[in-house]
Amino acid sequence: MRWNQIKYAGWGNVLTADTQVARPERHSALEELITDCDHILPIGSQRSYGDAAIATEGKGLKTERMDRLLDFDPDTGTLEVEAGIKLGEILRLFAPRGWKPAVVPGTGMTTVGGAIANDVHGKNHHIDGSFGQHVESLVLLTADGNARRISRKKEAGLFKATIGGVGQTGLITSAILKLHPCPSTTMSVSENRIANLSDFVDAFEASTAPYQVGWIDTLAKGGDLGRGILEEAEFSAQPAATIMNQKTKSIPMTPPGFAVSGPIVKIFNALYLRRVPVDGRTVDRPINEFFFPLDKISDWNRLYGKKGFYQFQCVLPMERAKDGLSDLLEIVSDGGIASPLAVLKKMGEGRAGYLSFPMEGYTLAIDLPNRAQTPAILSDLAEVTERHQGRIYLAKDGAISSDAIARMYPEIGKFREQVNKVDPGHKFISAMAKRLNLRGQS
Amino acid sequence: MNRTWIIVGATSSMARAFARKVAEDGCHVLLAGRDLADMKRTKKDCELRGAPSAYAVMFDARKPGTFDEICVKAAVQDGEINVAVFVGSMPEQSAIDTDPTLIDGTIQDSFTGPAQLLHRLAPLMEERGCGTVIGVGSVAGDRGRLSNYVYGSAKAGFHTYLAGLRNRLGRSGVHVVTVKPGFVDTAMTWGIEGMFLVAAPESVADDLLKAVKKKRNTIYTPWFWRYIMLIICHVPEFIFKKLKI
Numbered sequence: 001m002r003w004n005q006i007k008y009a010g011w012g013n014v015l016t017a018d019t020q021v022a023r024p025e026r027h028s029a030l031e032e033l034i035t036d037c038d039h040i041l042p043i044g045s046q047r048s049y050g051d052a053a054i055a056t057e058g059k060g061l062k063t064e065r066m067d068r069l070l071d072f073d074p075d076t077g078t079l080e081v082e083a084g085i086k087l088g089e090i091l092r093l094f095a096p097r098g099w100k101p102a103v104v105p106g107t108g109m110t111t112v113g114g115a116i117a118n119d120v121h122g123k124n125h126h127i128d129g130s131f132g133q134h135v136e137s138l139v140l141l142t143a144d145g146n147a148r149r150i151s152r153k154k155e156a157g158l159f160k161a162t163i164g165g166v167g168q169t170g171l172i173t174s175a176i177l178k179l180h181p182c183p184s185t186t187m188s189v190s191e192n193r194i195a196n197l198s199d200f201v202d203a204f205e206a207s208t209a210p211y212q213v214g215w216i217d218t219l220a221k222g223g224d225l226g227r228g229i230l231e232e233a234e235f236s237a238q239p240a241a242t243i244m245n246q247k248t249k250s251i252p253m254t255p256p257g258f259a260v261s262g263p264i265v266k267i268f269n270a271l272y273l274r275r276v277p278v279d280g281r282t283v284d285r286p287i288n289e290f291f292f293p294l295d296k297i298s299d300w301n302r303l304y305g306k307k308g309f310y311q312f313q314c315v316l317p318m319e320r321a322k323d324g325l326s327d328l329l330e331i332v333s334d335g336g337i338a339s340p341l342a343v344l345k346k347m348g349e350g351r352a353g354y355l356s357f358p359m360e361g362y363t364l365a366i367d368l369p370n371r372a373q374t375p376a377i378l379s380d381l382a383e384v385t386e387r388h389q390g391r392i393y394l395a396k397d398g399a400i401s402s403d404a405i406a407r408m409y410p411e412i413g414k415f416r417e418q419v420n421k422v423d424p425g426h427k428f429i430s431a432m433a434k435r436l437n438l439r440g441q442s
Numbered sequence: 443m444n445r446t447w448i449i450v451g452a453t454s455s456m457a458r459a460f461a462r463k464v465a466e467d468g469c470h471v472l473l474a475g476r477d478l479a480d481m482k483r484t485k486k487d488c489e490l491r492g493a494p495s496a497y498a499v500m501f502d503a504r505k506p507g508t509f510d511e512i513c514v515k516a517a518v519q520d521g522e523i524n525v526a527v528f529v530g531s532m533p534e535q536s537a538i539d540t541d542p543t544l545i546d547g548t549i550q551d552s553f554t555g556p557a558q559l560l561h562r563l564a565p566l567m568e569e570r571g572c573g574t575v576i577g578v579g580s581v582a583g584d585r586g587r588l589s590n591y592v593y594g595s596a597k598a599g600f601h602t603y604l605a606g607l608r609n610r611l612g613r614s615g616v617h618v619v620t621v622k623p624g625f626v627d628t629a630m631t632w633g634i635e636g637m638f639l640v641a642a643p644e645s646v647a648d649d650l651l652k653a654v655k656k657k658r659n660t661i662y663t664p665w666f667w668r669y670i671m672l673i674i675c676h677v678p679e680f681i682f683k684k685l686k687i
């Protein structure tokens with residue numbers, strides 16, 4: 001197996017690595033790859049924004065060519081796959097047959113391995129929980145070169161450390177997923193304008209839709225703070241199998257940073273909000289476009305220019321939601337750097353790993369172009385998050401401190417115990433694990 | 443009608459991408475290659491993507507005995523039989539310089555092995571009177587050059603064989619497509635310096651299917667390699683022999 005010296009970045013294009021990366025195509029090559037090197041990190045589609053998938057401490061192993069379907073039971077919707085397969089591909093293949101991944105994040109490029117390692121959530125988190133909750137078992141190739149199948153029944157501690165474990169326990173080679181029924185390949189989507197933050201939270205609380213997501217105009221201030229659009233969706237009654245067009249466009253070159261400068265963002269946000277009529281509307285959308293609206297442009301992250309951007313995402317507990325969200329949005333609207341739309345979602349309790357992100361409450365995600373004042377804004381946001389007993393999402397983070405993370409993730413001790421037991425030599429290590437001292441220095 | 447694709451060299455990423463597409467299109471798939479354990483995974487993948495049946499069988503270009511099973515399995519499939527050959531091996535030219543006996547294996551893998559297999563399958567295809575053979579050659583076969591002329595000459599031989607086979611099978615309604623890929627993003631090219639304009643295996647697979655549909659004789663993939671090779675082939679030999687490409 002050949003190693004390729006490559007430079008790559010997290011999705012935000014701020015944190016980078018320049019290291020040797022292997023891209024195995026066959027299962028039989030894996031064991032040797034793992035045992036032959038001192039430090040290594042599994043890499044999925046690099047859709048994590050910060051340094052979760054950045055291998056500065058050793059080599060990298062790209063899983064994208066290990067992406068086969070291994071088994072499927074059409075009676076129960078139980079699907080076994082290699083971990084490099086993308087969730088969008090599973091949706092494309094199975095939605096016409098009446099099944100879908102139980103949970104999908106906002107991009108179909110996410111691999112099954114990456115979805116497990118960040119225990120990702122989707123627009124149905126308030127009902128269906130996190131991705132890891134629908135993983136029946138997985139095969140983990142650990143530092144000693146041995147593969148083991150683990151689940152809630154077998155090595156439950158290691159299983160919980162692996163889900164949300166950002167690649168630190170070993171390489172997930174395959175997983176068995178419980179798919180959910182998918183009665184239609186079309187979603188019926190209701191969109192309504194929301195006047196301000198308080199109305200937004202009330203609207204979420206009143207909604208009974210299985211899929212919900214809110215878009216917030218971060219430029220709004222004062223009484224308009226938190227205005228935006230609430231999208232509520234359910235499967236359309238139309239059973240017709242729409243052909244899912246996966247055609248994507250790409251950005252030919254890295255445009256100058258002004259593509260996301262203040263005035264342009266302002267126009268964009270205003271247009272986006274006004275697209276929905278004052279008294280709302282209900283439209284039908286192909287299922288893949290509903291779940292992965294940004295995938296139409298394959299590399300939209302390059303719109304932020306060479307300096308890249310950060311994404312801040314936190315979750316706040318229910319009782320602090322209104323106050324906390326308003327504090328966060330104020331920091332952003334006063335911060336003087338234009339952020340395009342922010343995403344607001346309601347979360348349920350569902351989580352499957354020690355380092356899983358979700359808690360019952362509200363989660364807010366904001367893109368911040370990388371400018372001189374960005375670090376200060378990020379640190380203010382983190383402080384407010386902590387003050388409101390919230391938590392920051394590792395899949396997005398590239399900036400927070402290790403102390404804060406330890407306080408935000410109360411089960412980090414259990415995670416450390418498992419990970420240090422299975423990999424005492426710290427073979428699996430990322431820039432993030434090092435920066436945040438995820439393993440706890442022994 | 444029942445359609446079957448025999449995919450030879452099925453562990454390569456190009457072959458895998460191709461197998462998936464024909465499986466999704468509802469074809470039976472017969473995977474032939476050396477790593478049986480790996481092919482069993484691809485076989486399952488093909489079935490779950492829509493192949494009505496899929497098999498994995500051993501194929502070693504250097505062991506003609508392994509061709510028997512492929513021929514037997516092909517004969518019992520009803521309907522249209524198609525073959526796509528993706529095999530070939532390219533040892534470092536420097537390795538060949540130290541051990542010239544490596545030439546034999548390179549030629550067996552890239553030319554004589556697949557040619558023998560195709561020769562054995564030809565009568566069956568003639569009898570069915572339909573179907574397509576895809577032979578994957580290489581732009582390296584268009585002109586001999588310093589860095590890979592043994593591999594290149596084997597592929598050149600294969601190209602000529604395919605042209606002859608096209609001439610023969612065309613009479614019975616069987617079409618032969620010669621494919622000359624440029625650089626494809628496979629395990630073979632991963633980490634090799636000097637790669638440029640590398641194509642994804644999926645887009646190569648799309649090109650192959652298009653060529654089958656349109657009954658093209660020879661295609662370059664991606665298409666612009668036709669022009670790169672046109673230029674390379676037109677450099678006068680007295681200059682070319684001094685170049686290091």
Ligand SMILES: Cc1cc2nc3c(=O)[nH]c(=O)nc-3n(C[C@H](O)[C@H](O)[C@H](O)COP(=O)(O)OP(=O)(O)OC[C@H]3O[C@@H](n4cnc5c(N)ncnc54)[C@H](O)[C@@H]3O)c2cc1C
Nearest residue numbers: 044045046047048105106111113114117120121166167172
């Ligand atoms: C446009 C966009 C929208 C998004 N929307 C959401 C959303 O709605 N909800 C949400 O939760 N997230 C969301 N995300 C984040 C994304 O889903 C996660 O970052 C996810 O982990 C990315 O998966 P990946 O395959 O790209 O993995 P990478 O980003 O490459 O890796 C992520 C982590 O997983 C580990 N890993 C990857 N594969 C394996 C493996 N086989 N074995 C062990 N460890 C492995 C890596 O080491 C790394 O720590 C979004 C991202 C983008 C770009």
